[in-house]
Amino acid sequence: MPELPEVETSRLGIAPWLEQQQVLKVVVRERRLRWPVPTAIDHELPGKFIRALRRRAKYLLFETDGGTMMLHLGMSGSLRIVDPREPAGKHDHVDIEVANGKALRFRDPRRFGSLLWTADPDAHPLLKDLGPEPLTPEFDGPYLWRTARSRRIPVKQFIMDSGVVVGVGNIYASEALFLAGIHPRRRANRIAVPRMVALAEAIRSVLLRAIAVGGTTLRDFHGGDGEPGYFLRELNVYGRGGLPCRNCLKPVSAIVLGQRSTFYCSNCQR
DNA sequence: AGTTTAACCTGGGTGC
């Protein structure tokens, strides 16, 4: 489910229930996620206070006084605040119970998600080489252009590379390229500065808009508060293969790029 | 160093 807006929506939904709370108990029902859930999660976390819930790329970082829990939702992960006495479902792999009587419940049917423990997130191998956050000032058109000099890959794969910029997943990559009028297959190093400026702006605006309306509901994504996201209604091309382009009415094209489904308008995007 | 490919999983939808 989760792209950056969905992760951010989850963070905003659960943070009020968790920040400054002491962890009372951790229940791990299934350790086989993307990587085995380290025993530090159940052994180190209880007793500690969650001081801040931050996000880096699509990772949620639960910072305590003595260590940070890193959580990734993978393809099918979701988080809810529950009463821990509520029976756990088949794919509810982990509960983090806190002092206010609530628990964070991590569900992930496909188990591509992960839960890790680190003393220093900035130095963690999975985080240290990530590109800039798309919603910060250092991410802009000139940055994209400079970074693309040596890259011959299609621009869609370029903006989905987390070493270039984080948080642009398959849905919003297609959407941003539509807004910028750029063909997803265009080689990254063959886009001039002005169009890179437009692309950076399109990425920012599509992510900001999706966060503002609570993410995109696909299948069963819900934010931490259980409310569905409404960005689905605003998708211009993603999942609309064969349907008329909202701008020019020409049928939206569907192709596969880097083993991911890709949608664009061959008239509006060059 | 950049690019491509396979791999990790389950569940839902479709078509026969």
Next chain:
DNA sequence: TGCACCCAGGTTAAAC
């Protein structure tokens, strides 16, 4: 109803 088949929001590790 059952079953085979295809598809899905992500990311890494290894091979080229």
